[in-house]
Amino acid sequence: MTPDRILQLIFGYWATGIVGTAARHSLFTHIEAGVRTPGELATRAGISLRGTQALLDGLVGLDLVEVRDGAYHNGAEASAYLVDGRPTSLSAFAALKLGHVGSIAGLPDAVLAGGPATVPTVEVADNPHWENLVQAIAAQSVPVAAIAAEILRLPEAGDISILDVGGGSGVYSGVWLDLNPRARAVQLDWAPINAIARRLLAERGFGDRFECIDGDLHTADFGTGRFDIAVYSHIAHQEGPEDNMAIFARLRSALRPGGTLVVNDYVVDDDRGGPPFALTFAGEMLLKSRQGGTWRRSDYQEWLAKAGFDEVTFHPTPSPATVIIAR
Ligand SMILES: C[S@@+](CC[C@H](N)C(=O)[O-])C[C@H]1O[C@@H](n2cnc3c(N)ncnc32)[C@H](O)[C@@H]1O
Numbered sequence: 001m002t003p004d005r006i007l008q009l010i011f012g013y014w015a016t017g018i019v020g021t022a023a024r025h026s027l028f029t030h031i032e033a034g035v036r037t038p039g040e041l042a043t044r045a046g047i048s049l050r051g052t053q054a055l056l057d058g059l060v061g062l063d064l065v066e067v068r069d070g071a072y073h074n075g076a077e078a079s080a081y082l083v084d085g086r087p088t089s090l091s092a093f094a095a096l097k098l099g100h101v102g103s104i105a106g107l108p109d110a111v112l113a114g115g116p117a118t119v120p121t122v123e124v125a126d127n128p129h130w131e132n133l134v135q136a137i138a139a140q141s142v143p144v145a146a147i148a149a150e151i152l153r154l155p156e157a158g159d160i161s162i163l164d165v166g167g168g169s170g171v172y173s174g175v176w177l178d179l180n181p182r183a184r185a186v187q188l189d190w191a192p193i194n195a196i197a198r199r200l201l202a203e204r205g206f207g208d209r210f211e212c213i214d215g216d217l218h219t220a221d222f223g224t225g226r227f228d229i230a231v232y233s234h235i236a237h238q239e240g241p242e243d244n245m246a247i248f249a250r251l252r253s254a255l256r257p258g259g260t261l262v263v264n265d266y267v268v269d270d271d272r273g274g275p276p277f278a279l280t281f282a283g284e285m286l287l288k289s290r291q292g293g294t295w296r297r298s299d300y301q302e303w304l305a306k307a308g309f310d311e312v313t314f315h316p317t318p319s320p321a322t323v324i325i326a327r
Contacts, residue, residue, distance in 0.1 A: 013101055018058035019082070020098025023091035027055060028065075028074055028082040036071040081139075088143060092136040099132075103287060110287045130193055134168030140319045141168075141233060141264070145175035147317050148262050151325055152229065155179045160228040162186065163254060165217050165247070166235040170197030170210065177206040186227075188213045188220050218243065222254035230255055233264035234321070237281065240291025241299065248307035248326075261309065263300065263324040264317070270298045277320035300324055 022028060025045045035044050042052040056072055059065035064078045074083070081090045109117045149155065159182045164172050167187035177183055187197055187210070194212035201210040213220055217235070230251045236244050251261050266278035278294045285292035297314060304312050309326035317323055 013104075014058070015062055016098055016101055018055060018062060019064070020094045020096075022055050022059055022064075023082060023094035024098065025055075026084055026091075027052075027059070028078050028091065029084040031065065031072055031074050032079060032083045036073075038072075041072070088139050090139050093139060096132055096136045106287060107283060114286075115290055116287055130168075130190065131196065134193055134196065137234065138169045138171040140321070141171045142175060143318045144233070144264050144321060144323060145172045147315065148172075148231075148264070148323050148325075149176055149179050151315060151323070152260060152262070154183070154229075157228070158182055160184075161226065162229045162231065163188070163222060163227040163251075164231040164233075165222070165251070166233070167197060167231070168193060168234075170201045172231050172233065173197070173201060173210055174204060174206065177201070177209050178204070184209045184211075186211045186213060188215060188217055188222070190214065190216075217247065222250050224253050225256050227255050228259050229262060230259070231262045231264075233262070236263060236265045236300075237285055237294055238289045238292040240293075241295075241303065243291070244295070244299075245303045245306055248303050248309070252308040258327070261304070261324075261326040263304075263326065264321050265324075266294050266320055267300065267314065267322040267324070268294045268296050270296050272296065275320070281320075 025047050027041060027045060030041055030044045035041050038049060038052045038056055041056070042049040045052065056065060056067070059078075060067055060072075064075050064082070066073045066075055080086075081088060082094065083089055084091050106117060154160075154176055157180060160180065162173065162176060162183060162185040164170070164185060164187045167173060167189050170185075170187055173185035173187060177185060187194060189197065189212070191214035194214055198207070198210070198212055201207055222230075232247070232251065235247075239247065248261070255261065266281045268278045268282075269275070272279065282294045285294065301312055304324075304326045311327045313325045315323040315325065
């Protein structure tokens with residue numbers, strides 16, 4: 001046994017700093033385009049040579065970039081997930097998370113108090129946090145939306161109506177309206193976020209099949225018997241059990257008989273023994289929300305049954321989240 005892993009954990013913020021900084025200066029993108037040497041990369045990125053070399057050393061140390069005869073190449077993961085402009089690129093997310101490093105120093109106080117010491121980030125409508133987060137998180141939701149579409153046979157589903165609660169940048173609507181040209185979607189979110197989604201969906205030519213309701217998901221009217229599919233993605237973790245249950249019941253009423261609710265979130269095993277990402281995410285919600293957390297499979301089963309859903313299935317995704325299909 002050695003202390004290596006413990007040291008890696010203690011210095012974990014180095015990784016956040018190096019990956020976030022490389023993403024912010026588009027280093028992976030330049031390397032992917034064939035820029036190979038520190039000097040050329042420094043010029044292309046408009047950063048110092050000394051800084052470029054330090055970043056490249058860090059990226060090689062983190063096993064994201066390889067160096068061969070003085071030429072730098074992206075490893076397979078960096079090439080797939082850190083090059084700008086690809087639908088599954090996490091580079092904006094990496095840059096966003098670098099900005100969150102300072103806030104983790106508040107964890108001891110949050111643990112002491114049992115919640116955020118200041119106003120909970122997730123409960124502020126006009127918090128710039130959301131505008132930055134929704135576009136950065138979209139890359140995680142793209143593959144999930146594709147998997148859910150497959151499970152729901154969405155491309156062949158014909159004239160369907162979709163409700164996306166807390167839809168963010170409109171990522172589900174974008175993927176689904178593309179797969180099914182007869183589908184229509186309604187997104188509920190805060191007004192400034194809906195404005196982003198409307199712009200992005202219009203740019204893709206879906207503006208006439210996409211509507212938004214501006215408001216608070218705790219109180220907004222979802223309607224009755226109006227939708228075939230409802231989505232609740234990356235929201236359950238910011239809410240407490242009572243709110244999740246109440247929202248699931250309102251979503252059941254908003255769905256037509258036989259309609260389907262798609263929940264996507266970081267679900268933990270019933271004995272809270274795994275999986276690792278979902279378990280560690282609980283600290284983030286302690287810092288940022290009054291009652292959020294990472295909820296167990298049995299919590300979802302209980303809440304969804306109480307809300308009137310008879311059949312609940314869990315599906316793994318390529319992201320750390322699990323898709324829950326409730327009918
Ligand atoms: C983590 S993002 C998830 C975005 C998207 N559903 C996804 O999975 O990629 C949470 C979204 O919920 C919205 N949201 C959070 N609390 C809300 C509330 N009380 N009322 C309306 N929207 C809310 C945020 O503005 C943001 O768009």
